[in-house]
Amino acid sequence: MEKHEYSVGLDIGTTKIVTIVGRRNAHGKIEILGVGKAKSLGVHKGIVNNISQTIQSIKAAVAEAQSSSGVPIHKVTVGIAGKHIRSLQHSDYIMRDNPDQYITEDDIERLKDQVKKLVMLPGEEIIHVLPQEYKVDSEGEIQEPIGMHGKRLEANFHVVVGQMGSIRNIARCVREAGLEMEALTLEPLASSESVLTKEEKEAGVAIVDIGGGTTDIAIFKDNIIRHTCVIPYGGGIITDDIKEGCSIIEKHAEQLKVKFGSAVPELEKDSTFVTIPGLHGRPDKEISLKTLAQVVNARVEEILEMVNTELKAYGAFEQKKKLIAGIVLTGGGSNLRHLRQLANYTTGFDSRIGFANEYVANDKNQQLKGPEYATSIGLLMESLKIRDKKNGVEQPEEIVEKVEEVVQNQNVAAESPEFRTEEKVVSEAANRRRDKLTIGQKIMESVKKFFEEVE
Template identity: 85%
Template structure:
């Protein structure tokens, strides 16, 4: 089987690394061919802190995915998150030299390039510029300005910023594991692809992905990404609290959280206990489920309060920006009992649990239903989009130096200009992950 027929999503998380191999069936749904899973040993709060251990975990997950799918994995689409990711809103404009000529993609590209010149903090780099709404002269709230006439072109942008060092570490781990990184995708955006509907994005919705080391947030309104952020706390810190509060080992703390954990202490009876086996002949320990819920609830409340702060920063409580579709909770942390009710109470928005199997056609045993696979499936969907886009534009992919059909120039200088315009058009059509990969590849070429 050729790898070109299939796509692979690789989720490098804090607690686990998941590789999913899949393809699109005739009905447009995703057919999962194989899944590989390995414990993540070299990642802390979404950031690689041990290269060799991360490489070993990636190899283990990919090997299992290859065995279960029967496909040789060469290219992967990888997610990026971590506490170093932040976003900001920025408005900018350009004055067009020829207002009589209609606005084209080159004008939008020029505006984006101007935004990329913003001065960031040391070590930071702009990795994504997302236009939201445009304004041409005095006319605002324009979503597609191409073809319009005007002198001043202005836009509001959602700018995503991250540490290039963290991006290069992920790229190195993937490369050392014998894989080619097809694209990098922001994990909250990948999760949103897997669990959100178009109607929710139109009405206004916040996806809250509670992972092992971080909680990723992405807010959509009018089908436009409005806000993204990463909170450096997740399910792992809840496990640590249980370990310290109950004086037990981490393995038992994780089992307690998964099997008996609850976000609402008032819903648990004080007289109900669970017994933890003692270590090396020591007596067993009894822990009240009410006490366990109090420990979990305190930390979950703190995380949800941070989510609330981000919602307020966006303006979700204003009438114009109100999130009609509320909140969608996903990620492994959303499996906690009574989490949805607590989220409703703290944020004031209706919430639901986002399951990742809505777009999967062959998940008969519900293996991928768990919200912990939302990011992995979202990355697979992003990889399939990239492959479909390449398949749909053969002329631009096959040959960069073919002049555009509408260009009728024979002279050498004009031909060069046409070639440059075609190359720029191809670059414009790259996804965020592909454009970011160009930077990463250029970095490695310079190092070598």
């Protein structure tokens, strides 16, 4: 198996580190080749705080993934989260030298590169520059400007920023684990790739990824990313509360949360108890499930109130920005019983649990069904997109020039139906990186078809 046939996603989480190896099958779905998982020992609230332990955990997860997939792992797409992440809105523009030539991906990349030169606060670095809407000359609200003509290309951007130190620490851990970092992706964006549908993104939806150390949020409306943030609390703090509230060790607290935890105390009976083994000869301890649910509920409500604050900051309760598709809960924390009902009540939005196996073709044993794999599968999908883009043959300049020369020689008016048809074909072809034919071949096919019609 050749290197370019598969991609790898690496999720460096607070509770676990997951490596997933996969490739795209003939039907466009993802075929998982191997999965590796290791306990995360050096990460706190999404931020690396112990370099050597994190490196060892990454190595263990990668080794397991290599063993189960049978392929060597060299490049990985890595997720980033943490309370240091912030986002901002920014508008910028470029003036094109030749407005007679249509807008290409190079123009968009030049505009993005200009935004990446923004001066940030000391110690900060730009992670993502995400275009929202474009404006070509006086025409606004354009989602896809490629193929259009114009002198001035302008866009609104959603810019994601993080602390340089945290980014460098992740990069160092990946490098010293013997890997090359292909890309760094904000974790809620990766999760949204694996659990959200296009219809939900269009209608308006908030993905709430409750991980071990952080709760990551991304809001979409009209297929555009509108807001991202990271709340520095997750499932780990619920475990800590159970440990303190019930006076038990962390291992037992985590088991209680996973097996018996509930977000709504009213749904638990007063008479139901669970027995926890005593420590080293001490008597067993009985804990009421209603008491457990009350401890869990207090912390979950606090996290959901923070989610509500972010929804208000975006304007989700305004009619124009309303999230018709509501909320999608994912991440390991979304496995908590009755969480969906509490989220519906607290936020006022309808919610569902987002499972990450919708795009996976070969998950017969349901190993990846759990929402805790949403981020890692999303990172794999992002890695596959990067690979597809690199393998897709770029539009050759000489072929473009040839097409323009042919059109000029035939003196075809820009408003003629035939010309518009050809221009549409070229524009659409520029967006298809996964097609078997290259863009150059598509253009030549279009020109050939044009001359057959003229004859």
